[in-house]
Amino acid sequence: MNHDVIVTCAVTGAGDTVGKHPAIPVTPRQIADAAIEAACAGATVVHCHVRNPDTGKPSRDPKLYRELVDRIRSSGVDMILNLTAGMGGDLEIGAGEKPMEFGPGTDLVGGLERLIHVEELLPEICTLDCGTLNFGDGDYIYVSTPAQLRAGARRIQELGVKPELEVFDTGHLWFAKQLLKEGLLDDAPLFQLCLGIPWGAPADTTTMKAMVDNLPPGANWASFGIGRMQMPMVAQAVLLGGNVRVGLEDNLYLDRGVFASNGSLVERAIDLVQKLGARTLTPEEGRQKLGLKKRG
Template sequence: MNNEVIVTCAVTGAGDTVGRHPAIPVTPQQIAAAAVEAAKAGATVVHCHVRDPASGKPSRDPELYYELVDRIRASGVDMILNLTAGMGGDLEIGPGEEPMRFGPGTDLVGGLTRLIHIEQLLPEICTLDCGTLNFGDGDQIYVSTPNQLRAGAKRIQELGVKAELEVFDTGHLWFAKQMVKEGLLGEMPLFQLCLGIPWGAPADTGTMKAMVDNMPPGAIWAGFGIGRMQMPMVAQAVLLGGNVRVGLEDNLWLDKGVYASNGSLVERAVDLVAKLGANTLTPEQGRKKLGLIKRR
């Protein structure tokens, strides 16, 4: 069991959730406010994507990230900032027998292009999605090749940013461990087990434990489940010795028929951690545990 727990809040994500919830953060101002809300509720880390303010669709526009981070840093509220670097890996295979007629959901760029905003803003943590995956029950694929990952991991380490290794399946963990062996990730690698996304690893005890049992020595890890499995996986991760993640990126509901907010999900996770007899770390304590240097 982990008695000193880092709670991450993923405040908006890139999923098609606008319109399915009355208050998904969309604009940089809204996303920054959601990050502050989560930090005040007890989150150690906030994980942020940006969205197009007009459409609500996911974006990788650096200007939106610049505004978001300026607002967060100007708030005066302490939090460990974790920015996604996963945008730009989307490939929508064409219909039927025309797979090369890529669909409108395609947004595919190289591994280093995905890091443009990281280069400029230098958050304490950024994500690195550790493999290709059938993403959902259609023709959408998330693409992250070994060569792209090696290039991205090397550059993230050069920038002095900590890579959070997003692991959606067992092969992703295998390759993440390979990058550790190759010296691309520095000391104390940080893993995030992303469970329940069709068709990656399912959100259940056996799967989480199998992945934890295959962690490299010295790794720090967290795990989450999407939807109704969010809080069960909070408890399971703590019991297996890990850290946790909640937030509107992964789950829209607090209870049946009751919409969640980022703050309410963090509060429930913090309460659950306490009921298990563990403590939630402050951002400063989290930095010490992860070996981070506080940014301005």
């Protein structure tokens, strides 16, 4: 069991959740306010995407990231900042017998272009999605090839940013360990076990434990489940020795029929952690645990 727990809040994500919840953060101001709300509720880390302010669709625009980070850093509220570097891996295969006629959801760029905002803003953590995945029931694939991952890991290492290794299936964990073996990751690596996303690893005890049992020695790790499995996976991660993640990126509801806020999800997770006999870490304690230096 982990008695000193880092709580990450993923405040908005890139999913098609605008319109499914009355207060999904969309603009840089809204996303920054959501991050500040989460930190004030007790989150150790905030994980941020940006969206197109006009459409609510996911975006890679460095200007939006710049405004977001400026607002967070000027707020005076301490938090460990974790920016996604996963955007730019979207491939919508053409329907039926025309797979090469890629759909409008395609946004596919190389591993280094996915890091432009990270190079400029130097967050303490950025994500590295460790493999390709059939994402949902349609023709959408998230693409992250071994060559792209090696290039991205090398650049993140050069920047001195801590990569959070996003693992959506067991093969992703296998490849992340290969990056460590090749010297493209520094000790101690940080893993995020992402469970319940169709069609990756399911959100259940057996799967989480199998992944945890295959982590490299000395690794720091967290896990999350999506939807109604969010809080059960909080408890399971703590019991297996890990850290936790909650937030509107992964789950829109606090209870059945009751919309959540990022702050309410953080508060619920902290209450659960404390009821298990553990405590949650402050941002400064989280930096010490993960070997980070405060930026900004």
